Amino acid sequence: MRPSIDPGRTTPAWYLLSTVAVWIVVAGVVEFTVAGGRPTDAVVTGTFGGLAFGVATLLVRGNDDA
Structure with missing residues (x-):
């Protein structure tokens, strides 16, 4: 079962929105x-704070995918 908010690069807008919230x-x-x-x-x-943390997390997770 796939979660509705995926913190990967496939849905970064949802992840940033949820982090900011x-x-x-x-x-x-x-x-x-x-x-x-x-x-x-x-x-x-x-x-x-949410934008900074969310973008940093996406960048770190993006480096893990390589």
Whole structure:
């Protein structure tokens, strides 16, 4: 059975989207519990963190396929 979100190069857009969504949720929880609850900061931090982590993971996984 194939997972719906494949973190491979076949569906990098889905992987990046899911990574950004997870990072926004994590940044939101941290932002609201620790840093005073600014939702804009949580979305910005989650978006950039998710994109950076997602692209780096895709690049590393791409090198593993070779």
